[in-house]
Amino acid sequence: MTIHHHPDEEILVRYAAGELAEALSLLVATHIAMCPACRSKVRAAEAIGGALVQDASPVAMSADALDSVLARVEVSAEPEPVKAPLPSGARPILPEPLRSYAGSDLDGLDWRRLGRGAYHIPLVADRGAPTARLLRIPAGRPVPEHGHNGLELTMVLQGSFVDGGERFAAGDVETADADLEHQPVAEPGQDCICLAVTDAPLRFRGPIARLAQPFIGI
Amino acid sequence: MLLVSVADRDRDAFAALFAHFAPRVKSYMLRLGSDDSQAEELAQEALVSVWRKADRYDPSRAAASTWIFTIARNLRIDAYRRRNHPEPDPDDPALVPEAPPSADAVVERKQDAERIRAALEELPEEQREVVRLSFFDDKTHTEISEALDIPLGTVKSRIRLAFGRIRNLLEDEA
Numbered sequence: 333m334t335i336h337h338h339p340d341e342e343i344l345v346r347y348a349a350g351e352l353a354e355a356l357s358l359l360v361a362t363h364i365a366m367c368p369a370c371r372s373k374v375r376a377a378e379a380i381g382g383a384l385v386q387d388a389s390p391v392a393m394s395a396d397a398l399d400s401v402l403a404r405v406e407v408s409a410e411p412e413p414v415k416a417p418l419p420s421g422a423r424p425i426l427p428e429p430l431r432s433y434a435g436s437d438l439d440g441l442d443w444r445r446l447g448r449g450a451y452h453i454p455l456v457a458d459r460g461a462p463t464a465r466l467l468r469i470p471a472g473r474p475v476p477e478h479g480h481n482g483l484e485l486t487m488v489l490q491g492s493f494v495d496g497g498e499r500f501a502a503g504d505v506e507t508a509d510a511d512l513e514h515q516p517v518a519e520p521g522q523d524c525i526c527l528a529v530t531d532a533p534l535r536f537r538g539p540i541a542r543l544a545q546p547f548i549g550i
Numbered sequence: 551m552l553l554v555s556v557a558d559r560d561r562d563a564f565a566a567l568f569a570h571f572a573p574r575v576k577s578y579m580l581r582l583g584s585d586d587s588q589a590e591e592l593a594q595e596a597l598v599s600v601w602r603k604a605d606r607y608d609p610s611r612a613a614a615s616t617w618i619f620t621i622a623r624n625l626r627i628d629a630y631r632r633r634n635h636p637e638p639d640p641d642d643p644a645l646v647p648e649a650p651p652s653a654d655a656v657v658e659r660k661q662d663a664e665r666i667r668a669a670l671e672e673l674p675e676e677q678r679e680v681v682r683l684s685f686f687d688d689k690t691h692t693e694i695s696e697a698l699d700i701p702l703g704t705v706k707s708r709i710r711l712a713f714g715r716i717r718n719l720l721e722d723e724a
């Protein structure tokens with residue numbers, strides 16, 4: 333797999349620093365599972381975090397802190413995180429942590445109709461925070477035309493799409509800001525499945541006036 | 551290697567690790583806006599996790615300080631946002647692997663922390679400042695550009711230079 337479109341370095345650094353909303357962190361984590369180059373950037377940023385902690389001026393702990401910690405470690409073990417079951421045989425298409433968010437690999441998903449042949453599955457949906465969902469665009473068809481009030485990142489998991497003359501295939505991330513009215517079109521041959529993260533609800537084009545809304549968040 | 555002894559449930563090794571890292575993790579939490587009792591509690595929680603997860607620490611992947619930083623970071627996210635920090639699973643068959651580290655790299659890794667600190671010290675002050683602001687002050691690049699009154703492009707290029715330097719350092723040994 334050759335990845336041509338990566339997330340902005342700022343997003344990788346903020347992921348490593350623990351400053352991204354969950355939906356964006358999910359996209360970065362999924363991308364770095366498929367992209368060793370970005371994974372190495374994240375590891376470097378985490379190493380800087382480690383060096384900064386190492387260099388932090390120590391602040392005295394309470395007198396009984398060590399005893400209190402030792403008493404706690406006796407009590408219970410760390411629970412293992414719950415993972416989605418592995419499909420037998422074939423290598424899964426959705427990498428972790430996305431597979432656990434979706435509940436299964438691609439073949440076990442419960443798609444919801446979105447209109448015009450497209451389907452989606454909401455994964456992270458909190459009011460006022462960036463949202464994440466899986467999108468399935470039928471082969472050869474456009475995503476319903478839309479703009480958005482904030483940043484939108486779209487990562488391809490299977491198939492491919494073309495937008496603004498550029499091609500996005502498995503592992504690629506398209507970053508679209510508020511000004512872009514874009515029109516991704518799935519390439520023929522295979523449905524295109526993406527992870528889409530938006531920091532504001534999508535505005536599907538219509539008669540409602542577009543509000544200039546400065547985006548806050550990442 | 552203290553963490554290796556902690557994985558063997560060596561309490562003296564753990565006490566030494568605690569004495570070094572707990573006050574620094576507390577400092578990190580304070581810097582990011584926790585009050586004293588929250589910072590104390592999060593630092594204790596972080597060291598509880600260090601004890602429990604020590605057998606999963608892989609010295610070929612990260613320096614001890616880096617690993618402890620990621621534990622502290624994730625606890626902070628849990629505590630304040632009741633959220634997970636989504637991460638890839640190194641054992642996932644869908645993970646696209648990099649080339650495995652060489653035996654030399656494993657031996658070298660424990661010096662990473664020292665070398666990265668040295669490299670940070672060598673950075674021009676202007677680069678070090680944007681690195682600190684983006685890690686420790688929870689600031690976006692746009693906010694940093696406003697706080698320092700420099701163009702956004704300059705913030706981005708300083709970050710890129712600083713991280714490029716650290717990455718070269720890490721990759722030199724692999």
Ligand SMILES: [Zn+2]
Pocket residue numbers: 335337338339363367369370371
């Ligand atoms: Zn990448």
